[in-house]
Amino acid sequence: MKQSFQAKISSKKFANALRDCGMKTELDRETVYDLVKLYSSEQEPIRDVRDRVIKLLNSQCRWSQQTVLTAAENSRDPIRTSRWLPVIVDGTMVLKAPNECRHSLDRILFSSQLPIFDVHHLSKDWTAQLGWDKIISKEILLAQLRYGAEEETTHVVSTVLAYMVSDWGISCADDLVDIAFVPRGNSCFMKPYQVFSPPKKGPSS
Structure with a gap:
C-alpha cells in the first residue's frame, strides 16, 4: 500500500x-x-x-x-x-x-x-x-582474498588483508595458512609457508 x-x-x-x-x-x-x-x-x-x-x-x-x-x-x-x-x-x-x-x-x-x-x-x-555498518564476514573476506590472489591484484589483496587484521586480528591467522597472498615479485603470490619456511639444509659432509 x-x-x-x-x-x-x-x-x-x-x-x-x-x-x-x-x-x-x-x-x-x-x-x-x-x-x-x-x-x-x-x-x-x-x-x-x-x-x-x-x-x-x-x-x-x-x-x-x-x-x-x-x-x-x-x-x-x-x-x-x-x-x-x-x-x-x-x-x-x-x-x-x-x-x-x-x-x-x-x-x-x-x-x-x-x-x-x-x-x-x-x-x-x-x-x-x-546493516552495512557491520563487519564483513570472515568467509566473504577469505574468498575475496583468494580472488585477489588468483587475479594477481595486489591492491585487492593488501586492502582485504588490512581490513581482516584490523577487524578480525589474530583470529583469522589459521585461515590464511593455505592461501597464496604473500607477494613474491611481479604480482605473484605465494603461500606463507612457501616464503617463510626455513631453507632446507644440504647433506652434511
Missing part, C-alpha cells in the same frame, strides 16, 4: 492539519516498512523501483528511540531481509535484500562474492539500518 508523506513540514500549523487528516508529516520506520513491501512486490518495472529506492535512501527518516531494534530483531527486520534493492547480477537488474548485497563504497572487499548496490551517498543512519 502506498502512503504519501512529506519529509519535513516547515509550518506546525500545516503539520497539525495533515495529522488531523490522518496523513504522515515525516518518514518513519512504519512508512519505510510499507515502501519496502511495495518495492519488493515486483508490481512495478524494476528500473522505476530503483529510482524510488534511491530517493528513499536520500530521505531523512525518524528512527525513534522507541523503535531501536535488538540484534535478534535486526536479523529479521524487513528492511534487511526483504528483496527490495535493485542490483546488477550477470548483466541483469534484479532485487536483492541488503543482507545479500553491499554498498559500492566497500566493493574492493567483497566484489567477487556479493552484488554491489551502487549509490553515490548513503547517510550513517541508513547504512546502519541496512
Whole structure:
C-alpha cells in the first residue's frame, strides 16, 4: 500500500492539519516498512523501483528511540531481509535484500562474492539500518582474498588483508595458512609457508 508523506513540514500549523487528516508529516520506520513491501512486490518495472529506492535512501527518516531494534530483531527486520534493492547480477537488474548485497563504497572487499548496490551517498543512519555498518564476514573476506590472489591484484589483496587484521586480528591467522597472498615479485603470490619456511639444509659432509 502506498502512503504519501512529506519529509519535513516547515509550518506546525500545516503539520497539525495533515495529522488531523490522518496523513504522515515525516518518514518513519512504519512508512519505510510499507515502501519496502511495495518495492519488493515486483508490481512495478524494476528500473522505476530503483529510482524510488534511491530517493528513499536520500530521505531523512525518524528512527525513534522507541523503535531501536535488538540484534535478534535486526536479523529479521524487513528492511534487511526483504528483496527490495535493485542490483546488477550477470548483466541483469534484479532485487536483492541488503543482507545479500553491499554498498559500492566497500566493493574492493567483497566484489567477487556479493552484488554491489551502487549509490553515490548513503547517510550513517541508513547504512546502519541496512546493516552495512557491520563487519564483513570472515568467509566473504577469505574468498575475496583468494580472488585477489588468483587475479594477481595486489591492491585487492593488501586492502582485504588490512581490513581482516584490523577487524578480525589474530583470529583469522589459521585461515590464511593455505592461501597464496604473500607477494613474491611481479604480482605473484605465494603461500606463507612457501616464503617463510626455513631453507632446507644440504647433506652434511
